[in-house]
Amino acid sequence: MTIRVFEDTEQLASAAAEAILDTVKANPYSLLCFATGNSPVRTYQLLTENAFRENIDFTRCRCIGLDEWVQVPRTNSGTCYHLLREQLFIPLGIKESQILLFDGMAQDLEQECSKMNSFIQAQSGVDCIVVGIGTNGHIGFNEPGVDMNLQAHVQDLHESTVKAGAHYFSQPTVISRGITLGMTQVLGARKLLLLANGKSKAAILRASLQGIPTRKVPASFIQQADHAMVLIDKEAASELYQ
Ligand code: PGA
Numbered sequence: 001m002t003i004r005v006f007e008d009t010e011q012l013a014s015a016a017a018e019a020i021l022d023t024v025k026a027n028p029y030s031l032l033c034f035a036t037g038n039s040p041v042r043t044y045q046l047l048t049e050n051a052f053r054e055n056i057d058f059t060r061c062r063c064i065g066l067d068e069w070v071q072v073p074r075t076n077s078g079t080c081y082h083l084l085r086e087q088l089f090i091p092l093g094i095k096e097s098q099i100l101l102f103d104g105m106a107q108d109l110e111q112e113c114s115k116m117n118s119f120i121q122a123q124s125g126v127d128c129i130v131v132g133i134g135t136n137g138h139i140g141f142n143e144p145g146v147d148m149n150l151q152a153h154v155q156d157l158h159e160s161t162v163k164a165g166a167h168y169f170s171q172p173t174v175i176s177r178g179i180t181l182g183m184t185q186v187l188g189a190r191k192l193l194l195l196a197n198g199k200s201k202a203a204i205l206r207a208s209l210q211g212i213p214t215r216k217v218p219a220s221f222i223q224q225a226d227h228a229m230v231l232i233d234k235e236a237a238s239e240l241y242q
Contacts, residue, residue, distance in 0.1 A: 001228040003209060005237040009197045012231050013042035016130070016193055019229065020047055021056055023128040023191055028060040030127035031120070033181065035066040035140065036083040037168070039132035039195045048091035058092045062123055064116065066131060067140040067180035068102035069165070069173075070109065070154060078169035079104070102152075102179045109179055113152035120151075120185060129189035133196050136160045137204050137217035139186055141178030144216050150182035183218055192228040194219070202239040205232060210241055 006012040020043070023030050034040070051058060065080045074081040081101050089099060100119050106112045120126060131139050136158050138144065143158040155178050157165070165175050186192065196205060208219040209230060222228045 001209070001223050001225055001230060003230045003232070003237075003240075006231065006233050009042055009233055012195065012197060012233050013046050016040070016043040016195055016231050017046035017050055019191065019193055020128055020130065021050055021054070024051075024056055024058060024061055027127060028057055029062075031062045031064065031123040031125070033064045033066055033126045033129040033189065034084055034088060035129075035131045036080045036087075037132045039197060040130050041087065043130070043195060044087040048088065051092055058094055059098075061094070061098065062119075063089065063094055063099050064119065064126070064181075065101040066129070066186075067178055068104040069175050070104045070177035070179055072104055072173055072175065074103070074105065076169065076171070076173060078165075078173060083168075104179055109154050112179060113154070116152040116181070117185075120181075126185065126189035128191040128193070129186060130193045130195065131186060133194060133201060133204060133208065133219045134158075134161055134164065135200060135204050137208055137219045139183065139194075139219050139222075141180035142183050142186070142218040144218065146183065146215060146218050148183045148215060148218070148221060151185055152179070152181050154179050183221060187221060187225045187228075190227060192222070192225055194222060194228065194230045195232070196230075196236045197233040199235045199238065201232070201236040205230075205236055206239040206241075
């Protein structure tokens, strides 16, 4: 794991966007996995701007989503489906045929998980994954206590995730479960970018990056991932030991 601390969100986002672009430049057929949330918003803006400016071809890559709310229709603007389309897929010109996202409204969620697992396997794993971190240490919806060996699965949401999740919706939306890639897939990605900014992430970053790895803090296992890059701003890094 490498930790890089940036002066501000702008510099952080710029480095993250460059790391994603490098993946596609090195292998145009890359499998990319994207999280939603506040942390990667500026990264995605810079990614689309820079891809356009540098004329980087995204037509051959494949894209998947890290997670999705269960039982929230795709028309809801707070879904990962909606956000990834708006922030990335439309601006980058990525076609439907290149994308696989969890359908949180599917009757058979187990089948959704199997579909995602098979897709990842068929592409020989994820080339680059972009994730954030919850204040409870989750990555995706791998909530505290999760089995680290799971692949895609459905998870009951932690109280703090439900509370934080409410901010992503412009209308009152009931959320209680999520469908998510498992930690084995997150940590198994060939390039793992964890993005975090702001004071609210300082304590959990200290526990995750400098505490003993424990299932109670799923993100703490990132310490064991050699290829992981943790990109954080000064405020998020403010509780790390020197
Ligand atoms: P955030 O969410 O990027 O909106 O802070 C991160 C997360 O909960 O995984």
